[in-house]
Amino acid sequence: MKRSRFSEEQIIAVLKKQEAGMPTADVLDEPQTSRFATSNALS
Numbered sequence: 001m002k003r004s005r006f007s008e009e010q011i012i013a014v015l016k017k018q019e020a021g022m023p024t025a026d027v028l029d030e031p032q033t034s035r036f037a038t039s040n041a042l043s
Helices: 008-019 024-029 031-042
Strands: none
Touching: 008 024
């Protein structure tokens, strides 16, 4: 099984922000999530 670059806590935090109604663009603009989005887009 491939090891994730991100902890389960980091992924959950991003999903919770989305579920709370935060626009995707705002979530991705945050420094801790921009790396998350970039690496997923390139994978």
